[in-house]
Amino acid sequence: MKLMNLTALVATTALVAPMAMAADMADEMTIVSWGGAYSKSQLKAYHEPYSEKTGVKIINDESSAEAVAKLRAMNEAGNVTWDVVDVVAADALRLCDEGLAMEIDPEEHLAAAPDGTSAEDDFGDLLVGDCFIPQIVYSTTFGYRTDLVGDNPPTDVCAVFDLETYPGKRALEKRPINNVEWALLCDGVAKEDVYDVLATEEGQEQALAKLDTIKDEVIWWSAGADTPQLLADGEIVMGSTYNGRLFSVIEEQKQPVAMLWDAQVFDLDGWIIPAGLSDERKARALDYIYFATDTQRLADQAKYISYGPARASSAPLVGQHADLGIDMAPHMPTDPENAKNTFLYNYEFWADYRDDIDAKFQAWLAK
Amino acid sequence: MALNTVQPQTPGFVAAVSAGAGALFGLFVGTAQGSGFIGIVIGAALLAALGFVLSGMREREKPLRWLITAGFLIAGLVLGGISAAIVGALFGWFAGWFIFWLATSRYRAHLAPYLTPGQVLWHYTFRVICGAIFVFLITPILVVMPLSFNAQDFFTFTPEMLRFDPAGYSMKHYEDFFSNSDWQNALWNSIKIAPMATLLSVGFGTLAAIGLSQPHVPFRRAIMAILISPMIVPLIISAAGMYFFYSRIGLQGTYFGVVLAHAALGIPFVIITVTATLVGFDRSLTRAAANMGAGPVTTFFRVQMPLILPGVISGGLFAFITSFDEVVVVLFVGSAGQKTLPWQMFTGLREQISPTILAVATILVAISILLLTTVEMLRRRSERLRGMSPS
Numbered sequence: 001m002k003l004m005n006l007t008a009l010v011a012t013t014a015l016v017a018p019m020a021m022a023a024d025m026a027d028e029m030t031i032v033s034w035g036g037a038y039s040k041s042q043l044k045a046y047h048e049p050y051s052e053k054t055g056v057k058i059i060n061d062e063s064s065a066e067a068v069a070k071l072r073a074m075n076e077a078g079n080v081t082w083d084v085v086d087v088v089a090a091d092a093l094r095l096c097d098e099g100l101a102m103e104i105d106p107e108e109h110l111a112a113a114p115d116g117t118s119a120e121d122d123f124g125d126l127l128v129g130d131c132f133i134p135q136i137v138y139s140t141t142f143g144y145r146t147d148l149v150g151d152n153p154p155t156d157v158c159a160v161f162d163l164e165t166y167p168g169k170r171a172l173e174k175r176p177i178n179n180v181e182w183a184l185l186c187d188g189v190a191k192e193d194v195y196d197v198l199a200t201e202e203g204q205e206q207a208l209a210k211l212d213t214i215k216d217e218v219i220w221w222s223a224g225a226d227t228p229q230l231l232a233d234g235e236i237v238m239g240s241t242y243n244g245r246l247f248s249v250i251e252e253q254k255q256p257v258a259m260l261w262d263a264q265v266f267d268l269d270g271w272i273i274p275a276g277l278s279d280e281r282k283a284r285a286l287d288y289i290y291f292a293t294d295t296q297r298l299a300d301q302a303k304y305i306s307y308g309p310a311r312a313s314s315a316p317l318v319g320q321h322a323d324l325g326i327d328m329a330p331h332m333p334t335d336p337e338n339a340k341n342t343f344l345y346n347y348e349f350w351a352d353y354r355d356d357i358d359a360k361f362q363a364w365l366a367k
Numbered sequence: 368m369a370l371n372t373v374q375p376q377t378p379g380f381v382a383a384v385s386a387g388a389g390a391l392f393g394l395f396v397g398t399a400q401g402s403g404f405i406g407i408v409i410g411a412a413l414l415a416a417l418g419f420v421l422s423g424m425r426e427r428e429k430p431l432r433w434l435i436t437a438g439f440l441i442a443g444l445v446l447g448g449i450s451a452a453i454v455g456a457l458f459g460w461f462a463g464w465f466i467f468w469l470a471t472s473r474y475r476a477h478l479a480p481y482l483t484p485g486q487v488l489w490h491y492t493f494r495v496i497c498g499a500i501f502v503f504l505i506t507p508i509l510v511v512m513p514l515s516f517n518a519q520d521f522f523t524f525t526p527e528m529l530r531f532d533p534a535g536y537s538m539k540h541y542e543d544f545f546s547n548s549d550w551q552n553a554l555w556n557s558i559k560i561a562p563m564a565t566l567l568s569v570g571f572g573t574l575a576a577i578g579l580s581q582p583h584v585p586f587r588r589a590i591m592a593i594l595i596s597p598m599i600v601p602l603i604i605s606a607a608g609m610y611f612f613y614s615r616i617g618l619q620g621t622y623f624g625v626v627l628a629h630a631a632l633g634i635p636f637v638i639i640t641v642t643a644t645l646v647g648f649d650r651s652l653t654r655a656a657a658n659m660g661a662g663p664v665t666t667f668f669r670v671q672m673p674l675i676l677p678g679v680i681s682g683g684l685f686a687f688i689t690s691f692d693e694v695v696v697v698l699f700v701g702s703a704g705q706k707t708l709p710w711q712m713f714t715g716l717r718e719q720i721s722p723t724i725l726a727v728a729t730i731l732v733a734i735s736i737l738l739l740t741t742v743e744m745l746r747r748r749s750e751r752l753r754g755m756s757p758s
Binding site (some may be wrong): 030032034035036037038059060061062063065073074077078079080223224225228229232233250253362 | 379519520521522524610611614615619620702714715716717718719720755
């Protein structure tokens with residue numbers, strides 16, 4: 001089986017690669033991402049080496065937060081100006097469903113691992129949807145002020161709901177996703193039952209009732225930069241945000257903050273190619289993705305930011321931080337020490353229930 | 368007796384009013400320290416006691432006021448270091464001045480003697496409200512300035528900053544602004560776009576204003592309303608409309624497209640200011656010029672233009688600021704290649720709260736103040752030229 005895969009792969013790369021090279025490719029491309037430290041890590045790990053290798057001029061747009069809305073508008077106006085777009089998996093699934101993203105076959109368009117494992121096996125379960133090429137695994141988790149928790153630093157996520165031991169404000173994201181899961185988990189629901197319970201009316205009410213116990217002490221955030229700022233200010237005792245942000249607060253800014261990895265929720269971020277590109281631009285975008293998602297490149301990105309590479313074969317190659325010189329492996333959300341108790345963002349559940357629970361959550365917030 | 372209402376006040380009155388002022392200050396200090404209520408109580412009690420005692424010692428005002436200032440300064444120094452000492456000294460100075468101002472009835476000295484106590488109270492309440500509005504409008508802008516010299520990467524007054532320790536301050540965010548290629552590209556884009564947009568706005572706007580001020584032009588009001596509409600229609604609507612229109616005709620994501628969009632936004636400002644200047648323009652001058660053989664173009668540049676120039680320039684400055692500050696339209700009409708300063712600030716604020724934004728904000732505030740001062744000076748000059756002010 002493995003051998004067959006391998007021969008098939010060699011055959012396809014041998015066939016496809018020269019064809020792709022032969023086709024005319026655009027010499028300028030617009031890549032859309034999230035901005036900040038994340039865009040910088042992509043610039044260093046992907047854009048600069050790719051420009052050097054091919055001479056392509058890469059323009060960075062920092063519009064990933066509005067990617068879905070903007071791609072819809074571009075499609076309607078018949079003027080797609082983006083070539084490669086970095087989005088979270090949930091957005092990629094929506095764009096794929098609406099026909100705004102191109103389907104990409106990983107076997108045909110992605111590099112195999114150095115040991116010959118096919119791309120499909122190397123990415124494994126992380127290949128969600130037909131249009132999405134995952135790049136990193138990040139997690140949403142909690143950071144807390146070490147100077148505000150006394151001698152009793154929190155070790156599990158239920159500390160968020162424990163106002164007696166950890167008095168003070170906490171920051172939570174202004175949406176139900178993740179918050180309701182944590183609420184149920186801390187209200188005595190077993191981890192494997194969380195989504196079954198959440199699917200019921202009573203379960204949703206139970207989660208909101210649990211959140212109600214801390215509602216007065218919650219500051220709701222909507223941008224990833226909010227919680228780090230609040231932690232640095234000492235305005236909150238703990239707050240949820242993306243693990244890379246917390247890494248930056250702790251290791252780069254040297255703030256008195258520590259990570260609480262318990263019940264962290266994994267999510268994926270990666271590339272899509274918008275539908276409707278001309279042949280030259282499509283060829284260029286595919287060529288870029290082939291380059292940027294190979295084993296070494298994904299491992300390189302982890303030198304600049306503490307997000308885990310999406311390929312299994314990249315994990316052993318993760319080295320030290322480019323500026324700080326510290327080992328990055330222990331800071332990865334996927335490190336075994338950190339990943340003792342984790343969730344994976346439940347794409348299917350949230351695709352079905354998001355609108356409903358969102359409405360209830362917003363109504364509850366306004367109460 | 369009847370005319371001289373300026374009499375010393377009773378200790379009870381001084382104590383009560385001082386308590387009110389003390390409560391207001393206590394609210395701010397107390398909130399900053401964690402409990403507004405305790406602050407109110409302490410502030411009110413402190414000033415009431417001081418007011419009660421001091422109103423009996425009016426003759427020794429000078430030394431007593433120095434004493435109070437010094438006392439609060441030392442209390443601040445002991446409780447919270449240098450910054451608290453400064454706040455304390457300011458508060459002590461105010462408390463001393465306020466108590467004696469009340470006790471000696473100086474507060475009535477400049478008011479009409481027949482005012483009732485209620486009217487006097489309203490007179491000062493009104494001023495306090497105006498002052499408060501002013502403070503609430505200005506403070507957010509002022510707070511940004513010291514924070515932009517923060518040595519840390521957060522929007523936080525660190526303990527070092529509050530101690531006025533030089534280690535707590537740095538120019539690194541200004542350095543970042545001048546060395547980071549993202550910010551420099553954004554700055555250059557703004558510098559390339561704003562003057563072009565201003566030039567177009569001033570050209571079209573001035574011509575439109577002159578045309579529309581001719582009495583024989585049909586549908587003047589309707590045309591004026593259409594030209595002014597970019598100022599009235601919500602920006603997001605104009606932006607979305609321009610996006611779809613410019614996409615169809617291939618202007619979306621181009622330098623020229625952004626310039627045109629910004630020019631459209633700037634034109635109303637130019638039309639309004641130039642129309643206002645034209646009201647004071649004497650039309651017999653153009654007839655005189657024509658009588659002496661000058662063509663319309665010569666008349667415009669030699670006679671009319673110099674006289675309406677202040678209006679044109681102030682309109683141009685508004686158009687420039689509109690383009691320089693604009694974020695909504697450029698987000699739609701521009702692409703990453705035309706990223707302007709406000710766009711960069713917008714994404715920067717959302718994705719990564721970095722004090723570089725504060726440094727840029729400080730620079731922009733300084734530029735805005737300069738531009739507005741220029742506008743004001745030009746306005747005064749034009750008033751003087753038209754003989755509207757006595758000087």
